[in-house]
Every structure is written in structure tokens, then in C-alpha cells.
Amino acid sequence: MSTTKRVRNWARGLLAMVAAMAATVVIVPAAAVAAPSTAPGTVIDSTARPDGWRGLSNGRALDYWTRDARGKPVPTGAAMFVPSGTAPRAGWPVVAFTHGTSGYGTGCGGQSGLDAQPSDFITRLVTAGYAVVATDYVGLGRFDTGVHPYLNTRSEATATIDAVRAARSLDPSLSKRWAVVGPSQGGQAALATAHRQRSEHLGLDFRGTVAIDPESDVEKIMPFLGPYVPAVPAPINKTYGFLLAVLAGLRQSDPAAAVDSYLTPLGRALVDGVGNGTCGAPNDPAMALGSAFAKPLGVGPLSPALNRYMAVPTSGYDAPILLLLNTLDTTVPSPLHAKLAADLALNRVDYRMVLGNGSHTDMNAQQWAAFDDFFTRAFR
Numbered sequence: 001m002s003t004t005k006r007v008r009n010w011a012r013g014l015l016a017m018v019a020a021m022a023a024t025v026v027i028v029p030a031a032a033v034a035a036p037s038t039a040p041g042t043v044i045d046s047t048a049r050p051d052g053w054r055g056l057s058n059g060r061a062l063d064y065w066t067r068d069a070r071g072k073p074v075p076t077g078a079a080m081f082v083p084s085g086t087a088p089r090a091g092w093p094v095v096a097f098t099h100g101t102s103g104y105g106t107g108c109g110g111q112s113g114l115d116a117q118p119s120d121f122i123t124r125l126v127t128a129g130y131a132v133v134a135t136d137y138v139g140l141g142r143f144d145t146g147v148h149p150y151l152n153t154r155s156e157a158t159a160t161i162d163a164v165r166a167a168r169s170l171d172p173s174l175s176k177r178w179a180v181v182g183p184s185q186g187g188q189a190a191l192a193t194a195h196r197q198r199s200e201h202l203g204l205d206f207r208g209t210v211a212i213d214p215e216s217d218v219e220k221i222m223p224f225l226g227p228y229v230p231a232v233p234a235p236i237n238k239t240y241g242f243l244l245a246v247l248a249g250l251r252q253s254d255p256a257a258a259v260d261s262y263l264t265p266l267g268r269a270l271v272d273g274v275g276n277g278t279c280g281a282p283n284d285p286a287m288a289l290g291s292a293f294a295k296p297l298g299v300g301p302l303s304p305a306l307n308r309y310m311a312v313p314t315s316g317y318d319a320p321i322l323l324l325l326n327t328l329d330t331t332v333p334s335p336l337h338a339k340l341a342a343d344l345a346l347n348r349v350d351y352r353m354v355l356g357n358g359s360h361t362d363m364n365a366q367q368w369a370a371f372d373d374f375f376t377r378a379f380r
Helices: 003-023 030-034 120-127 153-170 185-199 218-224 236-253 265-272 302-310 334-346 365-378
Strands: 043-048 059-067 073-081 092-097 131-135 174-183 205-212 321-326 351-356
Touching: 043 153, 059 153, 073 153, 092 120, 092 153, 092 185, 120 131, 120 174, 120 365, 131 153, 153 174, 153 185, 174 185, 174 365, 185 205, 205 365, 218 236, 218 302, 236 265, 236 302, 321 334, 321 365, 334 351, 351 365
Parallel strands: 092 131, 092 174, 174 205, 205 321, 321 351
Antiparallel strands: 043 059, 059 073, 073 131
């Protein structure tokens, strides 16, 4: 056999071998390749963002492993910012930021995306010398893990805690001292985080919580809903989307709640539509909410399931809490704020409350001053 023919046969054999190998290759998600461990807080990937991202410098997006509403490992993302300059001797104190309602499905308001917008809260904290870590939560951001478990305290808290774990494993300049702050849904998430961190054995030094107009006690109202609820005028009907999102998250998180058994065919279609192709929830202002329900939500397993899913703890905290509340809030009505404050007082929780007369999550000068003073004292 000539040398040319041998080379040609060798080349054919090599190509055949490569083709056979290629045929056996399985496309694996980048997250699975980058992070063989799914332990909470394990970093999957990290990307430095250019100066000016979200109006700041030293920004970074990170993907990491956390836990969903059932405790199952899932990936999510976060943004982190470190102040400019040299870190203090003990490291940059860390503030976890838990954002407000931004949507209910993949790509809906994640903090780590290139298109994420500046936040007054984050900008103020970084400028004051705090490192900030802001989770996407489970089900938002770029990972498709199903509908976002909206207002689920467990997944909100674990996503926040695991974001702090991930950020500290990436950047040794971050201190062990940390706190948490959030508005609206994020206020509920901040309180849930403060409560849960006690049982997570992080080996860190938790300093306190700021909750701005936090969601609370909606699980006590929802059981009164049923087929008898009529159409109502704006702005009350804007809450329809929130309620449907809670039911969608609960249905995915807790099959024992038997959510579908409470819904009419119309109701099931509406809940199916939450986070499915759009970031919002179906909301027909002319619709009578009662037409979505086949029976009252206060009977059977749904009511206790709602309490497990979303109730804000009102005892068991080990660090101070600052509540910044607005008397003209219609998204989370003032009576719900009052109920939360009364329950914290009844249980002798160390909290302070500063009231404003704005609408939902508005901040007046007195509240901003209390915000600044809280973190100064917390990290003293």
C-alpha cells in the first residue's frame, strides 16, 4: 500500500472515530458543568459587569445553587457590588438586598441581568461603604425552574442566605458581618431571611433587618375568598394578579394544598397563565374574582397550606428590626402593617417603626435618615 493511501485511510479512520465520539456527546447545561456540587451557596459562574452597570462600578453577576420551596437544589443568580477603595480591616460589611415584586417567571426582574436597572436602595448602601448582594430569587433571572414561588418565605430566605454564602466565597474582602433590607415582597423576604438565618449555622455575624412596607398577613385574608366575591373597582382589583401568583406558586410548591380543587376551569386557566410567557399575571379588571373559585378558600387544606407557605414569622428573631411603613399604602394596606407591628410587639421582638404618609414603598426624609442610622449602628 502506498504511503499516500495509508495516510488517506488513517485520516478516514480518525474522522470516523471523531464522528462516533461526537454522536455520544450529551449537551449539559453550563450550570451542571461549572458546579458539580449543588450545596447551598456553591458558585456556578461569575461575570464582572462593566462600570456603569446599574449606575455603579465594581459590579458582578453570579450564578449559584440555592433551594426551592420544597428544599430541592436549584440554580439562581444574584448581583453583587463592592465599594471602591480599600476594604476596612474587618472587611466590607455586607447588606443583602431583597427586591420587590417584579414578575412571576423566567427573566422577570432578576437582579443579575445586563438590563437590570439602578436601585436607590443599593446605590445608597454601596456609596455609604457597604457591599451589597441582591438575589434574583428562585424562578426569576435566567434559570427556568418553573413558576416563581411568589411570597414563599422559605425560598426567599434560602435564596438570600445562599447568595451571601456565594458572594463571600468569591470575594475575601467581604466581612462576616451582614444585614438584610428589602421593600414590599422584599420586606417580607427580609424578615423571612432574618428569621431563618438562625437555623442555617452560617458562622456569620447577623446584625439586623430593614423592611419597607413588607407584605404580611395576606394568608389570613385569602381564606375569606370564594365564589361569592363580586367584581370590585380599581385599585383593589390590581391585587387579583398577586393572588393568582400566590396560588400558582403554592400549587407548584405544595401538592397537599390541592389548589386546583378550589378553582373553576376559568380559575385554573388563570393560574396556569401566571409567569407563562409573560412576567405578569392575568388580570381582567371587569372580572368578578369569585368566578375563579369553585368553593371557599377557607375550607379544607388550603388555608393551613397558605400559612406554611407565606406567613411572616412574628417571633424568634435575634437582631433588631426597622419597619419603614406608609399610612397611605394601598398595595399592602395599612391595617396589615398594624397587625404585623402588633404581633411583633406582643412577642417582645426588638423592633422600631418609622411611619410616613406616602404610598407603597415611598421613603420620606425621616425614613431615609432612620435607614442610614440603622446600618451605621448595626455595623458599629
